[in-house]
Amino acid sequence: MSDKAYVRTEMLEPRDPPPSSVGPIHWIRENLFATWFDAILTILSAAAIIGLLIEVVPWLLSPTWGGTSLDNCRKILAAANHDGGACWGVISERWLQMLFGFYPAELYWRPIAAFVLLGVALAPVLFSDKVPGKLLYFTAAYPFFFPWLLWGGTIWGPLAAAAGFFIGYGVYVVASRMVGNLTGVIAGILAAIIWWLVLSGYAVDALAGIAPIGIEPVESRKFGGFMLSITIGVVAIGASLPLGIVLALGRQSDLMIVKYLSVWFIEFIRGVPLITLLFVASTLLNIFMPPGTDFDIILRVLIMVTLFASAYMAEVIRGGLAALPKGQYEAADALGLDYWKAQRLVIMPQALKISIPGIVSTFIGVFKDTTLVSIIGLLDPLGLSNAIRADSAWNGIVWELYGFIALIFFVFTFSMSRYSMYLERKLHTGHR
């Protein structure tokens, strides 16, 4: 049987697929030149991209990093026979100013340390599976440490601010035992507010008199550039998420006053453009407060941007809550969880997961909206670009400055969006 000539006796080695169906050539044929229409589109796009690069690359690669003024740049370009290049001298002279504003140069380490430590403080939140959980204590302390690093002054200020939370909690514990839970909450909040607004000032003065520990204070007017943008962005982002959660829950609450307060707040803030809120912060508040009150302009802006962001955040999270099947609420109830436990263990983890893309969009939007503060005279990157152009050496430079600003903004927003994709993949538990 087996000596029949037409029966193969040994297996053939598998051969390589034909070159036309593997490797780059196959990929190109499949994706770029599959049909004649695809081929035309490919050629047109390639021509457009190459044309753009021919224009942009020589402009980018201009030998003007040492230029001292626009005129000087033009001379350098003419000497190098380089037609129409960028004038990078402005960036090499002003990049520190674009990053730090007018912050004293010898104290640059403070904002740098503040933002590096911010990364450390965020790590246990952002990458909870890779970082020891003990770091969370640092995260909790950081909101008080961060402003101290940036603004400086006595150490007792942030400590007193932190003490307010302990005082509020202490009063809550005592009062809730004596007169009931709701009264306890109210008493605790009132005690904290009284401490912050009235008592803490005296306490800080007294303590600073006894033990003057502190670092050199830096006024808000010295803040500028990306440092200002990032500070506003980070504070607004960090504070708006918890505020937004509270507002979203408040809006769905059965307690009438809480519900209508939340609805009213969200609808009012969302109904007003951010720029209006900023004008209120910068001009109206000034007129209503007695002259001589020194209510820090950046603090005012921070509050307004935070309120603005939290209203949007609340609606994003409400979307997540609404998307959750009713069975989840009922299941939590059936397990006998009380309201807060049900929110913490069942509802919020799912609702927040659903809302991640919306939350991150809001974050990115808020971060970019920080440039609006240039309208009220704060020198954020855009405001600074105008101030730099007002230097007669750099008057007339537009693309280089805006390009630099755009690049840095892109780095930040793109990393945020990549992180959100990572988070979605990580949390993708597959039951949906």
Add this chain to the structure above:
Amino acid sequence: MKKTVLFGALTIAGLAAGAAAAGTLDDVKARGKLNCGVTTGLVGFAAPDANGEWHGFDVAVCRAVAAAVLGDQNAIEFVPTTGKTRFTALASGEVDMLARNTTWTFSRDVDLKFEFVGVNYYDGQGFMVPKSLGVSSAKELDGATVCIQTGTTTELNLADFFRSNNISYEPVPIETNAEAQQQYLAGACDVYTTDASGLAATRATFENPGDHVILPEIISKEPLGPLVRHGDPEWGDLVRWTLNALISAEELGITSANIDELKKGTNNPEINRILGTEGKLGEMLGLDADWAYRAIKANGNYGEIFAKNIGENTPVGLARGLNAQWKEGGLLYSPPFR
């Protein structure tokens, strides 16, 4: 109705508090710093350098006042203000004075309750056109497209000018000077109009400034000057006479170079009075005798400040024109120090 009453009461409370807090000079001395409102950046008039130090023609006025009051021209907090926030910043007391090329107009002086203490630059709205357009007078601009900053007095002046000359134009609205430069260079408009000082500064940045001409017509009066709040005449006097001291110093030939020489005493009684070697002018202002000496010494007299920041040897390259001393055919005329 009730709300109106409430707001009225608030306003009155605010005004009363404002009046009670009068005494800007004492506030500044107690603070040890002058809060001076400047622009967020205007070529030649105010701009921060790479170290964050502010320089410019308007900034020099602030520095002179700080030198006169506090003895240190760097004892200043510069508060950058935009066209929208400048007046509230001054009215609310956030700044002690505003040196922010602001046009002195009736309504700002009377209705907004400010006091313009003088004029440090006489400006006026002009036109810039490419030479290739072949236009030599603004009256030949019939049918031209004009780049114009929206929401400024320049927009209204432009409409008035074209209407009174019975010619038409097509406005191209733009937001900032930087945008205007780009639009004009890209040929989006035939004409760019703004204050003549701004036009000169803009033209100086072009690759070929010679290809563009500034037309001879000046179609508006824009007297720019420092201003203070109503309600504290002593402080207004102080800023006014500091500016006058700078102007008089040029007229009398007091410069930062020879001021120490002249301080020893001269035969000219007015110089002596300004520099405090005769009379009690400083005392009348609530300052010491050397106030004007310090103000002039800080950055030189008016002419020196002009030459250093916006004069013909700077990139801005402005001629003195109307801003020359009255003896040289200009409008600068300081009242006598007596």
